[in-house]
Amino acid sequence: MNDDDWPFETTFYGDDDDWQSDLAPPVDNTPAAPPSAERVREALQATFGFSGFRGVQDQVVDRVLQGQSTLAVMPTGAGKSLTYQLPAVLLEGTCVVVSPLIALMHDQLRSARANGIHAATLTSVDADWRETLDAFRAGQLDLLYIAPERASQPAFRDLLASTRISLFAIDEAHCVSEWGHDFRPDYRLLKPLLDAFPQVPRLALTATADRHTRADILTQLGIGEDGLIVAGFDRPNIRYAIRPRDSVARQLKGVIDENPGPGIIYAPTRARVEQLAETLAKSTGRPVLPYHAGLPSEVRQKNQAAFVASEDMVMVATVAFGMGIDKPDVRFVAHAGIPKSIEGYYQETGRAGRDGDPSVAVMFWGADDFARARMRLAEVDEARQQSERQRLESLAGLIETADCRRAVLLRHFGEEPPAKCGNCDTCLEPVDVIDATTLAQKLLSAVYRTGQTYGLGHLEKVLTGVTDDRVLQRGHDQLSVFGILREEEKPILKALARALQARGSLVPTEHGGLALGGDAREILKNEAAVMIVRPPKKERGRRGRGADQTPNPVGDPLFDALRELRRDLAKDQGVPPYVIFHDATLREMASMRPSSLSELGSITGVGSRKLDAYGEEFLHVLQQF
Numbered sequence: 001m002n003d004d005d006w007p008f009e010t011t012f013y014g015d016d017d018d019w020q021s022d023l024a025p026p027v028d029n030t031p032a033a034p035p036s037a038e039r040v041r042e043a044l045q046a047t048f049g050f051s052g053f054r055g056v057q058d059q060v061v062d063r064v065l066q067g068q069s070t071l072a073v074m075p076t077g078a079g080k081s082l083t084y085q086l087p088a089v090l091l092e093g094t095c096v097v098v099s100p101l102i103a104l105m106h107d108q109l110r111s112a113r114a115n116g117i118h119a120a121t122l123t124s125v126d127a128d129w130r131e132t133l134d135a136f137r138a139g140q141l142d143l144l145y146i147a148p149e150r151a152s153q154p155a156f157r158d159l160l161a162s163t164r165i166s167l168f169a170i171d172e173a174h175c176v177s178e179w180g181h182d183f184r185p186d187y188r189l190l191k192p193l194l195d196a197f198p199q200v201p202r203l204a205l206t207a208t209a210d211r212h213t214r215a216d217i218l219t220q221l222g223i224g225e226d227g228l229i230v231a232g233f234d235r236p237n238i239r240y241a242i243r244p245r246d247s248v249a250r251q252l253k254g255v256i257d258e259n260p261g262p263g264i265i266y267a268p269t270r271a272r273v274e275q276l277a278e279t280l281a282k283s284t285g286r287p288v289l290p291y292h293a294g295l296p297s298e299v300r301q302k303n304q305a306a307f308v309a310s311e312d313m314v315m316v317a318t319v320a321f322g323m324g325i326d327k328p329d330v331r332f333v334a335h336a337g338i339p340k341s342i343e344g345y346y347q348e349t350g351r352a353g354r355d356g357d358p359s360v361a362v363m364f365w366g367a368d369d370f371a372r373a374r375m376r377l378a379e380v381d382e383a384r385q386q387s388e389r390q391r392l393e394s395l396a397g398l399i400e401t402a403d404c405r406r407a408v409l410l411r412h413f414g415e416e417p418p419a420k421c422g423n424c425d426t427c428l429e430p431v432d433v434i435d436a437t438t439l440a441q442k443l444l445s446a447v448y449r450t451g452q453t454y455g456l457g458h459l460e461k462v463l464t465g466v467t468d469d470r471v472l473q474r475g476h477d478q479l480s481v482f483g484i485l486r487e488e489e490k491p492i493l494k495a496l497a498r499a500l501q502a503r504g505s506l507v508p509t510e511h512g513g514l515a516l517g518g519d520a521r522e523i524l525k526n527e528a529a530v531m532i533v534r535p536p537k538k539e540r541g542r543r544g545r546g547a548d549q550t551p552n553p554v555g556d557p558l559f560d561a562l563r564e565l566r567r568d569l570a571k572d573q574g575v576p577p578y579v580i581f582h583d584a585t586l587r588e589m590a591s592m593r594p595s596s597l598s599e600l601g602s603i604t605g606v607g608s609r610k611l612d613a614y615g616e617e618f619l620h621v622l623q624q625f
Contacts (some may be wrong), residue, residue, distance in 0.1 A: 007533040025354060027164045029199040032069040035090050043089055047115050055232040061086055064167060069202040069223045072233040073175065073214060076207045076350035084203055085117060088142040093145035093164030097145045099171045100184060103304065105145040107326040112143055114579045116609030123407040139163050152189035157196055159207050165200045170221060173204035177216035186402035188497055191222055208347045211414050233413045237353045238361050240405040241425035244498065245364040247334050249279045255362050256314055259333030263309065265316045266348055268337040269427035270294045276336060277316040291317035308576045309615045320350065325524055327354035338373065341391035342398055344411050353580050365399055367501035396502040402426060402433040402533050432534040436496050437523065438531040439489050444520050445507065446481040452515035455571065456497050464490060495535040558625040559590040563619050569614060580614060581605055593622055
């Protein structure tokens, strides 16, 4: 992936004088006494409309309020932003949030302001940055979002000395680690800023960090080992499925047809993005848009805004899209090729179902994906090649497993999950594992005896005894491997070749042939076994299990009416519908049918600010039913 595939904040505005003028003497940031548990509960209900914390939120918030630095590893959708937004409301001073993407900052800004939190961003696209600086210096902000490129500058450090800082929150903290899958060098420059304010606690947040990456984050950000809180990585509402790629446009159409809500499709190249977006827009009847860094900035922004506001749009994109999107109602994420690593897969699929509702993650892969990935390894710095090779091998293991996908995924992050999850393809439709060692030896022998220069098509002809001109001209009909495949082995050959390429036993040559690699010689010597999943028989038009899993009572007149009101309010205010209320909040309204503002205020997700802003209108709709 090239740097231009990420819309990072990289340009700045103004001169250092704009930041340093009229600086007051440094402010004392000594933490005040933490608020009482009752005050915390009151703020949680009033600001966010929640009667209690979820998961480890209470542990993280408590450490922050006690002034203790923390690294919180929490899955996407577990409410990471609340762990710094709530303290920002409760503590005196401004919480400075370091975030990697402009889109992510602006998305979180909308949600924070909708809850009545005084928040602002300082990015290169903010025309009101002077007003933001004035508000910050005057101590009027609860939250200030900024990119690491600006945060690491000495002038910004001087600016922070002019007002009280309550907390440093470092979002997407895995970017600080060279072991992380989205390493950002500017994150490595944050520690001097943090050290300049030793009395201000640090909160690092990430959803994707294995043990090695977690240890590196603690070191790089100066957080003690006792400050680590790991919530677990499981996203039980996501159904995982991984399938061989076969007419991917048709396969993706099936995913779209089965999942009526918003979705994201990741494609490996810009050209593939545009091709799939055009094809799927015609074949599905759904709004489908492309997104990649090669599009003009105004087109990217327009497409992203349309997706965020939509309740049924599909975005086909490179991985440039998604990290900056805090859209909770994405119902499916599909991959038209393999991601870079299990960490990347976890993060990308984690963009589905952030609201906790059932969602689907489907990957369609081919052997050529691994061929390209291994060629890219040669371009990686030598110091990182081994770790990147291990990442690719771990991904191959996830793809080729016959065991529970979720268990393999969670074990990668150091957890000990149950053997079966009941919500992935291998659990729901158990597969047949076969010993293909003998067949693998036949295929590898054919590769070796034909000179390690031919592709699978020619090798298949040799092994099955086809005497076409090419086979005869090269004398391959005289080889010992000619025609040695048994009839029952023929349907398995392509799946085996795909599996051997995934594990590196077969590698592509420069001209599209196959050569021996990895443990091929051990397989040939009977020192390594090859177990593969028996390929399923093709079933055209087969329906999946996506559509009937959506819990929203679509077709319920009351729920539909609440959704329509939400849509109208969002359009009037120029915000995505979920900023008004999540689907889960509307479902609870439709189920509980509150008849007064006080009853409406007890619905999860209805804080005091939103009750004042929207309560009467939603109550009016409820009273009609």
